[in-house]
Amino acid sequence: MKAHRPLLARAPSADSEARLSRRVLLGGGAGLALAACLPTWAAPGPSTGCAAAGPRRVIAAGGALTEIVYALGAQECLVANDLTSQYPPSAARLPKIGYVRTLSAEGVLSLLPDLLLAGAEAGPPNVLAQIAAAGVAVTRFMHGYTTDLVLASILRVAQALRMPSEGKRVATQFAHDWQGVRADVSQRYGAALRPRVLFILGHTGNQMMVAGQDTAADAMLGFAGADNALRGFTGYRPLTAEGAIAARPDVVLTTHTGTGTTDAAAKLLAQPGLANTPAGRYRRIVLFDALYLLGFGPRLPQAVAELARKVHAA
Structure with missing residues (x-):
């Protein structure tokens, strides 16, 4: 060297x-x-x-x-x-x-x-x-x-x-x-009802970790014209069945790494509490590549545009 x-x-x-x-x-x-x-x-x-x-x-x-x-x-x-x-x-x-x-x-x-x-x-x-x-x-x-x-x-x-x-x-x-x-x-979503979105970090093993404030997910939802269904805390924390029901999400947003998307929606809906939310009843699950959604790199504009389309159409 x-x-x-x-x-x-x-x-x-x-x-x-x-x-x-x-x-x-x-x-x-x-x-x-x-x-x-x-x-x-x-x-x-x-x-x-x-x-x-x-x-x-x-x-x-x-x-x-x-x-x-x-x-x-x-x-x-x-x-x-x-x-x-x-x-x-x-x-x-x-x-x-x-x-x-x-x-x-x-x-x-x-x-x-x-x-x-x-x-x-x-x-x-x-x-x-x-x-x-x-x-x-x-x-x-x-x-x-x-x-x-x-x-x-x-x-x-x-x-x-x-x-x-x-x-x-x-x-x-x-x-x-x-x-x-x-x-x-x-222009597209400014006058629309803001969907309540619950973000679940999708590669943390068996424990569901959800995003509060001061997280990349919270910022991305704001950019996309949506509301984080869980607020009042910062960072990530485990989600309980009671917490999922109380959050009343219209949409569940989760991540995957690489190409690992197999049965992700089914696995989420099998978690206690999620099936009893509006998102669970209507199977409104949106999946994103983790780096694309949370990386805050040069592809940020593309990620926000795609996220807005998906959460408002779910």
Whole structure:
């Protein structure tokens, strides 16, 4: 591994992230005008290789960060990623460094990276510190569920890869698509009755975990013109049969990973309490890929548009 000064870049403050994204939103001129159209960006950008002055061996710890690298066209620099990085399909075939929350310094360093892009969930913190102490640049990203943070993440990844023009291109397209989706959702569903949606994390074993406030699912439902059927708590908690009945969901939303959708609706409806809800009686179950729904990456506009269509049609 080439020697260079260790760097553990702290995630910037929320205020600085918001200022950065506002500059992109306001600086794009006519290209960012409000458009009542569905998103146009969904596929990875064309491969442009690694920047001449940028890192040559990059590891991404976070599915959204992997997507951003591909959107920038910098996939040739990516030598590994974590288990949450399942999109695009070629990213799923890269060497894996394990689960994003339980990284191993030895495993990461064995791949001789120049740069580790560490998502908000990446850790443990002592492992990130060990990787930085070994001479690897570590760029960290903030926790949150806003478009400001997505925009800021796009620009920070581009900065870390020394690809500012590609970063501006992807951020501008994202902002354009996002404004179009927001206008479309408002026009189509703004006057409609907001469905009550119960989100169940679909890959947690036998225990049903449901989303409260300050979660990606809660934010996504708000963007899609729907209401979270469970509020008054933050994060995730187990769902009881009594809680399911009291929530009175019109729709149950759940996730899967990869292609594992077999009998998901039947399994959910077999859980105590769910069959006795409006969603259960009318079998209103909506399934989404976990990374697509909750990743808050470059595909966010597409995910919101699809979620709005599905929960309002269920």
